[in-house]
Amino acid sequence: MEPHPPPALATALDQARRLVDSRYPAALSAVLGGSTARGRATGTSDLDILVLLPDGDVTRRETLRHEGRLTEVFAHTRAGLEEIFAADRAGRRGTMLFLYAESVSVHDPHGHAAALRAEARAQVDAGPDPLTRKQRDDARYGLTDLLDDLADVRDRHEQLVVADRVLTNASALLADHRHAWWGNGKWLPRRLMTADPVLGGALLQAHLALAEQADPAPLTAIAHEILDLVGGPLREGHSGLWAERGRSGE
Structure with missing residues (x-):
């Protein structure tokens, strides 16, 4: 000191x-x-x-x-x-x-x-422990499912809730890809910008655009860009035990 x-x-x-x-x-x-x-x-x-x-x-x-x-x-x-x-x-x-x-x-x-x-x-x-392959695939599946929901929802309240979860899940995948620490609450944007100022900043701006303008396109685009870094969207072929399953679609 x-x-x-x-x-x-x-x-x-x-x-x-x-x-x-x-x-x-x-x-x-x-x-x-x-x-x-x-x-x-x-x-x-x-x-x-x-x-x-x-x-x-x-x-x-x-x-x-x-x-x-x-x-x-x-x-x-x-x-x-x-x-x-x-x-x-x-x-x-x-x-x-x-x-x-x-x-x-x-x-x-x-x-x-x-x-x-x-x-x-x-x-x-x-740095933190990396996600296992199973954890990463679960996260890819969860984010893919959320993006499908984001494309379908019309109710503004539902859209905002889904967008928040897209931000959270995409930031966690990006932080893991960069072998960086992740955050929650006020620490999510702080850690996200440390992990990847370019993609992290774009993700935050896209989330803000949806909140202010109800436009999901920028958030969808940057989330897909992050998904592509970690293997792409995942739907068919994904499976898991019920006890291990992240119930991301509810």
Whole structure:
């Protein structure tokens, strides 16, 4: 951490230290992550605090209000964090990995936080686990089915809902193709633009065109372009067990 952090960050770090000292006195380490650590906090941003607990404790997430500020605490053991990191790689969103990788130390008497931050940065740089062939084919089938729906729907509400799912599914396939992290919610456009600024930007603009002008043509075209990168549309010949099936057509 820089020796003289900006005032907003310094205030947040002091708040985080007081919370850790009072609520987690046995903590082995703690870091501050999220928008506050990245210098992008707004007046409504919460604090994201990650606390390493001794072995034998319970990995958990707690939401509380500390000194008037909404705070999310991700408290975990070392074994619990390994499971979370593995799930992050498999889920390809990397939520906890990015929180650690972009964090600032709050409490680190034994160097655990520094080691975990370095580990997280290495895993973020290595990228997420790729989709298996089965997962990719399921995603191709799901996006193909959604595009068929998009061509058929006339109700404006249905069109918007289907368009949202086309954006989500196409962005996930594009991120996997680029071996890049994917995102959900506000992180979908951010990660998408990192994965592929050209196709990702075109996908976002096409989704916006449909939302503003009710024109599905640009979204359909860019989604098909992304499908072609990963093997093309998939309909006939696709099969799967019911328990594994993504019910994308309902």
